[in-house]
Amino acid sequence: MNQDRIRKLLSEVKQGGVSVEAAIKELSRLPFIDTESARVDTHRALRQGIPEVIFGLGKTPAQIAEVAAALTEAGQPVLVTRLESGDAKEVQKVVQGGVYDATARILFYGSDSVDIVGKGTIAVVSAGTADSPVAAEAAVVAQRFGNRVERVQDVGVAGIHRLFAAEEILRAARVLIVVAGMEGALPSVVGGMVDKPVIAVPTSIGYGVSLGGLTALFGMLTSCASNVTVVNIDNGFGAAYAATLINRL
Amino acid sequence: MNQDRIRKLLSEVKQGGVSVEAAIKELSRLPFIDTESARVDTHRALRQGIPEVIFGLGKTPAQIAEVAAALTEAGQPVLVTRLESGDAKEVQKVVQGGVYDATARILFYGSDSVDIVGKGTIAVVSAGTADSPVAAEAAVVAQRFGNRVERVQDVGVAGIHRLFAAEEILRAARVLIVVAGMEGALPSVVGGMVDKPVIAVPTSIGYGVSLGGLTALFGMLTSCASNVTVVNIDNGFGAAYAATLINRL
Amino acid sequence: MNQDRIRKLLSEVKQGGVSVEAAIKELSRLPFIDTESARVDTHRALRQGIPEVIFGLGKTPAQIAEVAAALTEAGQPVLVTRLESGDAKEVQKVVQGGVYDATARILFYGSDSVDIVGKGTIAVVSAGTADSPVAAEAAVVAQRFGNRVERVQDVGVAGIHRLFAAEEILRAARVLIVVAGMEGALPSVVGGMVDKPVIAVPTSIGYGVSLGGLTALFGMLTSCASNVTVVNIDNGFGAAYAATLINRL
Amino acid sequence: MNQDRIRKLLSEVKQGGVSVEAAIKELSRLPFIDTESARVDTHRALRQGIPEVIFGLGKTPAQIAEVAAALTEAGQPVLVTRLESGDAKEVQKVVQGGVYDATARILFYGSDSVDIVGKGTIAVVSAGTADSPVAAEAAVVAQRFGNRVERVQDVGVAGIHRLFAAEEILRAARVLIVVAGMEGALPSVVGGMVDKPVIAVPTSIGYGVSLGGLTALFGMLTSCASNVTVVNIDNGFGAAYAATLINRL
Amino acid sequence: MNQDRIRKLLSEVKQGGVSVEAAIKELSRLPFIDTESARVDTHRALRQGIPEVIFGLGKTPAQIAEVAAALTEAGQPVLVTRLESGDAKEVQKVVQGGVYDATARILFYGSDSVDIVGKGTIAVVSAGTADSPVAAEAAVVAQRFGNRVERVQDVGVAGIHRLFAAEEILRAARVLIVVAGMEGALPSVVGGMVDKPVIAVPTSIGYGVSLGGLTALFGMLTSCASNVTVVNIDNGFGAAYAATLINRL
């Protein structure tokens, strides 16, 4: 339920088209919907202008389908992240329709085209092939949240001429999401090339002392480029969320 | 390009051998200035629209003074962070003038009033008395970078009514910086209350398993509020820097 | 004292050679029962008024069944925690009967209804859907140990109005168990809302720097709410055990 | 401000002795008092029945004195923990009076004798001489919060007959606080001896792999005694706080 | 090849029964045997009086069989540790015979009975059912190395009367191996009960902050009982090896 619907409801109340009792009932569904296993925060769409997203990791297809159904019934779009393809099929059996992006591991329900509400472009930059799933998650989420997205991929710092070839795209972006595993040095270099906010996403890609992404994370947090802020390991979704809010300013 | 070349260029301008326009063009391409111990990146002010800031931690007063003098000569404002009061006095002996803020541990040179170039307000929210120095650093830097700043302090999550009393200020901000030590839960709660980007700053305040700020940092990175991005422990400066770029969008 | 001695004692009671009173006295001094692979501490039920519980993790169904049989023979109720459903079926093949709760992963033998010996209500509060198994373990164990239990679920701190909607239940409880993964901030907020002891249970739910629950654990230990004490990651059982003792005071 | 004072105020309003305006003014001071650097939560005394305590670590004597003065003016008792003797003297220069306990590192203001509101005895058990400051903090705080306290000290597990000599005291307690550094094994053994809640406090005492108390903390969290819950390293105050709430049940 | 065989060989040389050339050839096989993938240290039996043991973890059955065959050919007994039952069967297909102990995960070749060369008894004490495999490894290895072994099991510190029931066995031992997971407190308590060397073996049993055995390990290393030394997590073999050398003194 978005602000337009609330505004419309209140106007109808004012004009007598909807009784006070009916409006109260409608609005009382607002803050959250209690399903059997979850309290769905439909209010958040109101508070932040972004619909509830279902984080798939650690949830069963049944639990996901339950929430997805509640949201769909409430007339809201649905976005499920971190969903393996097998589980996506299970969900789609219960809640028909939806589009599944296998690289980004995202399932969404709603209109195919999304209104662009972001003011500029969000660049999603990634270092290696193995970082693709996280970068794809960031790109798909940002796109579904109403942003123009540009992808720049496979531009690791050890072959830095590859990165410079994309300089124009980087400089044209209003916000940048930089995804990297291993030593996580890419956001520092990109951060030094632009004068826009950079959101760094460490990935769990690597071995040995990459420590499941901790080294990339710590490298990004200690970046010598001051326009870099950081989200949790593999959290492409969070980066897209924050970038979306920034791009709407 | 070294100081001799700058000196020569400025002499030629003075004597009419080089036009003002030509000199501006020449100077705008200035990549950096080599001092005895550092290569000062005066270019960054051009690239990112924010002047070079000297990070005081681990530098001797002499090294700081050397860079500060180079910047002052180049007509740039100077901002030194993480500078203890004794060291600030040493620097001020060499580079006269400047204002020192003891809570924020910041020394700056330049005009007292700063042109406001940020479009909205940056709220700086902090949890406990002990987090004050980091919050003050963020607030002073944000103000020096041309932003309106609002402070909300001592609003820890265990007495959550204190936070709610400041809800209006939080909602009015365009960007929020939330500073917290211990379990670092404040950004999650604030993040859930607003629909704007929140930059979380963990502090090293605490004991036992606060682990010098690691617990607050990790808590912020795993925040269930998706509009939260994070900077390094005690990095009030970095939060202000990123918030400044966002506030200029 | 081994099984032979118990068998002999019970035979003598049956045959009248030993009075019931004498047998009770004898049995109450029973320190433990030696099975093939374990020394079962039946004495603990006497010392702490709570029956022996079998921790299923890392034990084979055969080992569990052996102990369960010994306890059942001794006339004691049996509670097996951390038991996957497949293993539960194996145990139930050997020791017939029993009820298995799939969410809580608990198998118990004994009367369906339990005498309420706890003086008040234990509230079991959890943050996210994924924390359900641990919260369920705490709730089922607390109920089996003779407490009235109230569940409040899916009340994460980033949508704090959901938590406030349950304030009445929280304030009515005599002891609270608060279960949370990720940043583990929920116990701090709940702790600030009530004047009763809060036992916090971190869960291993999360990814990246949630570090298998360490971040939630450390966040809870550094909580700014002073009425919070903490148990090991995922230890819903331990929280219920301690809450039970407190609720009997 | 305690509940009695609020009740009295409201009675006076009812009987006309206090005007509604005056009462509103009085009550409006209730939730918190803003001092220059802190928002003092005088409301907490109302919410939890325990006065605000000032955590001295990381605060300057001036900051502490400011809060202490505000509380004293509000007619509340004051308890400052983690205060080194030199700093205590500084505080006492500003806020005259007060008693300083050097072992417990606690400064308090208020009546010498405290009304006993705890229903039973809190036993404070410690393992080694070096754990004394933390045990003393727990004991003094518990006593100031209105509990009868029994101390048992220097009863490490490697000379376990020393512990057994105190068995009677342990069994008589309604709640137990067990303080230990090094391997932190004492709470397990004590926990197995009693049927009451045990709050374990790891201390930072030790060297090498005691890791500043982490080993003791982790040992306590993995205790095989299920009646043990744990607080942060060196957090004698928190243990006393939670024990106080339990002892009032 | 043991010292007796060397002595016999040299005697035969002296008496002319073996030519110098033949003896050189024989002895030249002494220091080690090169197989395709390993350099087998048959010399160690000579240096330390204990035969080469094959550590099975991370080796393929083929690699193990290759070394086992080489040792068998050299007339030496063979002991393979950390060998899962499936792999054991694979090895036994190649090197016929051998006895496999499923609990201890040990496969050995050689005479069924072993000459007792240890002067006293080695007690192997373990805390919980789940520690059995490590304790069994220690016991079987110690027995195969020629020691009398006494087992005491399931004597955790939270039910300490169970441990005291075994005091006589503990005091009678010449060396003690104490195996424990979780908080690893058992060696401290046992260490305080005896005046003999105690070798502590942490196990990887546990969950949450047991950290795969690190907490038990660190607890044992910080034991307040000074007669405790420690080996690596799950290293029942190493404990038995060291105990064997001590028991031969």
Place this chain on the structure above:
Amino acid sequence: MNQDRIRKLLSEVKQGGVSVEAAIKELSRLPFIDTESARVDTHRALRQGIPEVIFGLGKTPAQIAEVAAALTEAGQPVLVTRLESGDAKEVQKVVQGGVYDATARILFYGSDSVDIVGKGTIAVVSAGTADSPVAAEAAVVAQRFGNRVERVQDVGVAGIHRLFAAEEILRAARVLIVVAGMEGALPSVVGGMVDKPVIAVPTSIGYGVSLGGLTALFGMLTSCASNVTVVNIDNGFGAAYAATLINRL
């Protein structure tokens, strides 16, 4: 520059429109090739004289085949590391031919014999049987990069006479790669025996506090032999790469 341009260029050479010299010049400036999912750095072969190597871990066979095909088409040799045998077969279905080394887990395409361009011999020394895969990776890569390679294996420090038997080979090498797991002591001892650079490779082999290779890594970094530098855990490839560059000096 994309494949179309290369195709066009080569056609023009074939048809005489572009001279061989001009084409070489053109091609030598080739920065990289964009495939669907990766930006292949063919330039590196020119910059460092060593062909692009595909790191197989975390890539799908399809992704690997895509890059391998691009390189093969560009007339470059291909070397894929960390490739399990099943995946190798998948790749070989797409890009026919190639040789797979199962111990080293390496698949390569190109001529069977490699021109020796290294000036001396690289010794690859390993401690235990279980370190073989990493040592084999180092040896095969070094050989494919044009070096003479000598293998010394199974020479752990606890049987140090085995190592001394290989002293001549060690001293004859121009660069040494020393591979070890567990405590990682071998590079220190080897480092002390030679006056040449030693590259230490920790392996993830071990259990308990070997911590997946961290202990070996840290041991090597704190080596008391100053001629030792270190690469990431299990990084046999990196060691061979650096050794190759050194051996070409």
Place this chain on the structure above:
Amino acid sequence: MNQDRIRKLLSEVKQGGVSVEAAIKELSRLPFIDTESARVDTHRALRQGIPEVIFGLGKTPAQIAEVAAALTEAGQPVLVTRLESGDAKEVQKVVQGGVYDATARILFYGSDSVDIVGKGTIAVVSAGTADSPVAAEAAVVAQRFGNRVERVQDVGVAGIHRLFAAEEILRAARVLIVVAGMEGALPSVVGGMVDKPVIAVPTSIGYGVSLGGLTALFGMLTSCASNVTVVNIDNGFGAAYAATLINRL
């Protein structure tokens, strides 16, 4: 049993009311002596044949002197470890006499010569100059506990011929204590050279990833020499204690 009872008993012996035999029996059951701040375990001398040792770290000189006086009065020798020279002087002011060893940081009271009760020699081997204090602690304690001690120092593994020069001493020892910091490889090499128990002592000497001794500790625990057991970082005392018990077997 408190001091008054001891005083009374001794008076009765003096006056003939209690026979010497009866008094010995009485005193031998003395569990411990309560001083103001500690419960001194004089019983341990009887249980383990080794007198109580005062661990100086973290105790004030006053606390140490109190216990030392109690032990001296009880006619027991006193050994204080980890005592800085300034504190030693403070203790000696209160308890006159005593000998202070500055390298070993040990103060002891009692007869200059100690009866040799150990059956063989304990070798104390150390790697670097910086490890001397810990090695000295081990050597002095072992000597005071009645053992013959041989010192071998500065025999790091990177110059292994230095170690071999001491082979005879190593082989002649009945027990070996090996002290090393940095990578902690020395015990592995020594362990491979002898067939006796080796007790390894990691030291906190080092920088960077020596991690305050953790790397040495972990290296020793993962030693490939199976006759090595380990004590806590810098715990020369514990090594000497365990070695003493072994040397008495």
Place this chain on the structure above:
Amino acid sequence: MNQDRIRKLLSEVKQGGVSVEAAIKELSRLPFIDTESARVDTHRALRQGIPEVIFGLGKTPAQIAEVAAALTEAGQPVLVTRLESGDAKEVQKVVQGGVYDATARILFYGSDSVDIVGKGTIAVVSAGTADSPVAAEAAVVAQRFGNRVERVQDVGVAGIHRLFAAEEILRAARVLIVVAGMEGALPSVVGGMVDKPVIAVPTSIGYGVSLGGLTALFGMLTSCASNVTVVNIDNGFGAAYAATLINRL
């Protein structure tokens, strides 16, 4: 004592100028010299062609002076690293002469000019002002070991044009030492720019999650540039040592 001196000695023996007895005595001093507290490895100069270096950290001035005197007497040059200026003065009081470099914290004795034996230039590249001491240590040691050294400083990756300005120097070097703190990204970028071996030195400079250099270290070890090997945190000496051996090849 270097190989020339040994050769000369042996020639004199051959020619009769030195008696066999005298030569034996001379040579017997070769392997090491025992001073009171250290066994000085003068042999190493022979084995590796680089004189013994005294690591000053953790040694007293007296211990350093003792070894320095022994080396000076043996006619060897002396190099003491990690020596604070106050301690250097103490050493120079005992062993007169010597040159102290305050930035590099190095004291050396020997001829002012050193014969250049390295075949090319060693570039020492550093990221920030604060990394200067470690870079200076590497540069001074490399110079004293007979190498031509080029310094490039203050070229952090966030202002990457500064680094590119030095590209010519980087490409001209035969070996590169790259020193960086914080995220440690510099070696990756430099490594990608050259085809020579790069030795990375992490520094302990930084705060928060720089973790005393661990983040820089791990970043370097996971570098995507394959020509990078790494030494311990702050180990400028080790880097120079290895670079020297490489530069002599």
